Amino acid sequence: MKSISISALGAEGLGTALLVIFGVGTAVIAGDTVGTPGIALAFGLTLLALVYAIGPISGCHINPAVTVGALIARAITPITAAFYIVAQAVGALIGALVVLALASGRPGYSLSSDSLGTNGFAGSSPGEYDLVSVAVFETIATATLVLVVLATTARSVHPALAAGIPIGLTLTVLHLLGIGIDSTSVNPARSFGPALVAGGPALSQLWVFVIFPVLGAVLAGLIHRFVLKVPASTDTAVSA
Structure with a gap:
């Protein structure tokens, strides 16, 4: 995207x-009911569909880490990246509020005890994994996702034909591994929305799911630009 448009920002938020x-x-x-495989597929298939639905409009980053990776790879400008990240954060908050509204319709649901799909480490981790394990996973997993996004949307391929399936499947695989570690973030916006709504430990630990995914995104952008030396596309699509 060469200039900021309302439709692109709306697509990122939506x-x-x-x-x-x-x-x-x-x-x-x-x-x-669906377990870890079902949750992983929900994330992956949703992302896959969105690549094709809004990719032509905004590139379908829907993830600040992807936006940062695209920025490092010189696929977008800093001002565009800033607006994208704001739109993604607003969209994530709206999404979290919708999830809370739906979940609250079940008798007995309690935000404090049932959570809101937030990410966390130590006592807030599904498997009680410590900060180091979570930091390593989020850095490597996000770098993998962003690298796949940058590679499959490079100018040497056609994003509309090639990007959706590998990106969606990558997010699925990352969730299969990460759900038991920290519920899987690899997307600061995905962590931000639920944490802001849930508050408590999720909000106090949010910094982990901003810093390390962004670190992974920077690594992916640098690898794409200087090691793989593939020109990044200004139509960079996606992620979670």
């Missing part, structure tokens, strides 16, 4: 909201 609604929503509302 796409991020939908990723939270169907990804986090599946974890919160149907997690006991």
